[in-house]
Amino acid sequence: MGFQVLITVIFACLFVTCDGLYKDNKYGYIDRPTSDDVQGDQVKDKPVFQQQWITQKLDHFNGADSRMWKQKFLVTETYYRTGGPVFLMIGGEGPINKQWMSTDDGSTWLTYAKMLGALCFLLEHRFYGDSHPTIDLRTENLQFLSSQQALADLAHFRTVMAEQAGLTNSKWVAFGGSYPGALAAWSRMKYPNLIHAAVASSAPLHAIVNFSEYLEVVWRALAAENPDCPLLVKMAFDTLHELIKHPNNYENITKDFNLCSRLQIRSEKDRACILSSLADSVMDTVQYNNDNRAFERVLATNCTIKTVCEVMSDPSLGNPYHRFAAFVRLRTTTYLLQPCFKDPTYNEYLEDIRNTSYSGPSSGGERQWMYQSCTEFGYFQTTDSPNQPFSGFGLQYQVEQCQDIFNISYQTLYDGAKQTNENYGSYNIRATRIVFPNGSIDPWHALGITSSISDDLPAIFIKGTAHCANMYPARAEDLPQLILAREQIFQLLQKWLKEN
Structure with missing residues (x-):
């Protein structure tokens, strides 16, 4: 049974803003769809992915709370080769944009997937887009909106996919940019048994x-x-x-x-x-x-x-x-x-x-x-x-x-x-196999890792580039240092995927 069929079987059962604060949907790599080019589960008649749903707990940290909800995700096996890694792109503070699953556009993570034979998932963040854990956004419901709950969603998603689709022995790599970049780094730190490596682009790791x-x-x-x-x-x-x-x-x-x-x-x-x-x-x-x-x-x-x-x-x-x-x-x-x-x-x-x-x-x-x-x-x-x-x-x-x-x-x-920094470590994150790309023009680099902590926690500081620049499709006018940064990330992925 192919992976595409397996996924279907599994889940058949189962802005007016005042201050420019909201920049991670401005300020994140995943933006809300902005044209009629996105229709259904395809992009301009390119049916390269499927849209699916997974059942999640409302509160992962309260065993007595049995409430459940459905979380949206996209999957493409266009480049998957048996035994290849699994790439998990993390959604952020807005609806997931299906353009990031369009292979013809050449976003960098899909370029890596093509070279490494990876299966690719894009998981929407709870409370954003179509992923609604509660009936509305009242403040008492938003108590279930947090990075810790989102990381627990990621862990459960990874566990279910691995068990149901025969990916238990696959090496999973988390990708994210901006706030999702921080989630990628934290997922590797919090769940090293589940996430093998992470690419944390333009990640603001220090709460202030x-x-x-x-x-x-x-x-x-x-x-x-x-x-x-x-x-x-x-x-x-x-x-x-x-x-x-x-x-x-x-x-x-x-x-x-x-x-x-x-x-x-x-x-x-x-x-x-x-x-x-x-x-x-x-x-x-x-x-x-x-x-x-x-x-x-x-x-x-x-x-x-x-x-x-x-x-x-x-x-x-x-x-x-x-x-x-x-x-x-x-x-x-x-x-x-x-x-x-x-x-x-x-x-x-x-x-x-x-x-x-x-x-x-x-x-x-x-x-x-x-x-x-x-x-x-x-x-x-x-x-x-x-x-x-x-x-x-x-x-x-x-x-x-x-x-x-x-x-x-x-x-x-x-x-x-303060609690966020205590929980995740701020600039003093302790983990392995996480790369931190940042751009010198991006204001968010001030809250990120811009100097390597160790060989297994390297920073790539890209002079002259802005927010999440390394994640976007390559083009002829890219700065040489941006081209080199993308290559460095690929070399790290190759190296880390060979490690146990």
Whole structure:
């Protein structure tokens, strides 16, 4: 009986955001589908994978709780050779994107699978996409949303697949980028009997509430393109921050940035909300600079750091404030193909993210990821450092959202991040056979492993690349160091798969 038939037999029984925090569906390699190219279980008439479901426990850590739910996964045996390894790509804080299972697009993990004869799974994270453990996203239900529960899902998935499909003796390799990259590393550390090796790309392994270093990396990335660029952005934002304090400027600001509605500032949080949203135009551009995300059908992939700095250096556009406004308009209309820049008030943001329905405006991942940020990780990208170009959205604004949305206190937030580091080891992870690729332009590298811990815990720091760059399909214009990094990862996989 072939593996494809076995899988069928087994389971026949069985965003309005204010602050740019939610970047792991922006900020992760797996993005929500963005076009009509994805239909059913195939991509543009390429039936290379199957969609299946596995039964999981709601609470893996309570033997008395018998509640169950169905978790979605995709599988392809296109490249599988008998006796080959099993690759497990881990989903993150959004729906799994079927483009990552399209062999014709050549995403790097499938390129490795082709060379090594691997069977490939892509497992969706609980509470994201179609994987609904509870009937809705009420806060009392989100107590079952955590990295530890997600890792237990991975362990159970691996056990069931191995037993039912004859893969007990196969070597399993976990792959992930960004938060799923951290899960890949932690799965190898927590379940070394189940996961043989891991590729943890752009993985933020250190939980921190005040992640002010994020914007420090943004400054350095802009300066690497043009030393004057971050200074000009700072001048522009300082001007904006001053103008936005006075209601008589609201009409002009609305026109300058082509806002979808007239600017309304009724509270300090409204002010922080619009400032963080406008800053995210640059933050998001830096984070994904020159990443080959086009195969995901993601927009704005051609908007780069070079675009930012060219606009900010153009005197014909006026002073730095007007240049920054021109960049926001350019990115909004030309690259994102939007008629105007959405400018929610803080109360509008709260109304959306407090909606607990799986069909709500923030159910694609914003509400869930904010809960994980408030309970486990922090990761709040604040303007509290003097060595960055923005202002107006400091730590207090960020952490008060946890109180306003989930009634989670400041102390609980800090305790959660501390517990995460105690549980997984932060920068001092102790394991073997994990590789940590990171890009120097990616702001998230500040929370990752960028220097090798040992021969069995190597870091690959890729100068000039951004978030999860090594995971995307190769192309002719790739930097030599990115090409070399992909090859180094492959060599490590070859070596580790020979080890017991």
